[in-house]
Amino acid sequence: MATMFNAKAFSAASPSSPLASTTIARRDPTENDVQIEILFCGVCHSDLHQVRDEWKSVMPTVYPCVPGHEIVGRVTKVGSAVSKFKAGDIAAVGCMVDSDGTCPECRRNLEQFCHNCTLTYNFPDKHTGGVTYGGYSDSVVVDQRFVLRVPPNLDLAGAAPLLCAGITTYSPLHHWGVTKGKKVGIVGLGGLGHMGVKFAHALGAHVVLFTT
Numbered sequence: 001m002a003t004m005f006n007a008k009a010f011s012a013a014s015p016s017s018p019l020a021s022t023t024i025a026r027r028d029p030t031e032n033d034v035q036i037e038i039l040f041c042g043v044c045h046s047d048l049h050q051v052r053d054e055w056k057s058v059m060p061t062v063y064p065c066v067p068g069h070e071i072v073g074r075v076t077k078v079g080s081a082v083s084k085f086k087a088g089d090i091a092a093v094g095c096m097v098d099s100d101g102t103c104p105e106c107r108r109n110l111e112q113f114c115h116n117c118t119l120t121y122n123f124p125d126k127h128t129g130g131v132t133y134g135g136y137s138d139s140v141v142v143d144q145r146f147v148l149r150v151p152p153n154l155d156l157a158g159a160a161p162l163l164c165a166g167i168t169t170y171s172p173l174h175h176w177g178v179t180k181g182k183k184v185g186i187v188g189l190g191g192l193g194h195m196g197v198k199f200a201h202a203l204g205a206h207v208v209l210f211t212t
C-alpha cells in the first residue's frame with residue numbers, strides 16, 4: 001500500500017450538504033506519478049450531479065465526495081520513472097487518472113474507451129483501496145500518462161474548463177475533420193456550446209447556433 005500525505009479539499013458529506021473544507025489523504029507519488037499543486041479547477045455540472053447523488057443507479061456517490069475534473073496546476077514532485085514532466089512545469093488533469101494500459105483501446109491510444117479506466121473522482125482507487133478524490137483540493141497525484149502539458153502563455157484559470165467542457169466539444173469537431181468551408185451546427189450556448197462555437201469558428205467553419 002502506498003504511503004500517504006494530507007491534502008486540503010472541499011468535500012460533500014451527503015447529497016444535501018454544501019461542500020465544506022476538509023482534509024483528505026493522497027498517495028505519495030510512486031515511480032510513474034506526477035504530484036501537482038492545484039492552482040485552478042473548473043466547475044462542471046457533473047460535479048454537482050455526483051455530489052447530489054443524481055447518478056445513483058449507475059455510479060452511486062461515496063461520501064465524503066471531492067469533485068473536480070478540470071484541473072490546472074504546477075508540478076511539485078515527480079516519480080523516478082517520469083520523464084515527461086519536472087517540478088515547476090504547468091500541467092493539467094481531466095476526467096480520467098488511470099487505465100489498464102493493456103486492452104485494445106489503450107494500445108490504440110484511445111484510453112477514453114477503456115473498460116478498466118479510473119475516473120478522477122468517486123471511482124475505485126487501486127492505489128488506496130478507497131475512491132479517487134478530484135480537483136477541489138490543493139493537490140493531486142496522477143499517473144504521468146494522464147497528465148497534460150499546458151502552454152504557460154495561456155490564462156490558466158481560463159484553460160481549466162478545456163479539460164472537460166473543452167475536450168468534449170473539440171473531440172467531435174476533430175473526429176469529423178472540421179476545417180474551413182465546413183458547416184457546423186451547435187445546439188445551445190451553454191458551458192460546452194460556447195466552446196464549440198469558438199473552436200468551430202477558429203477552425204474556419206461556417207458556424208450556426210441553435211437556441212431558444
Ligand SMILES: [Zn+2]
Binds near residue numbers: 044165
Ligand atoms: Zn465534466
Ligand SMILES: [Zn+2]
Binds near residue numbers: 104115117
Ligand atoms: Zn484499457
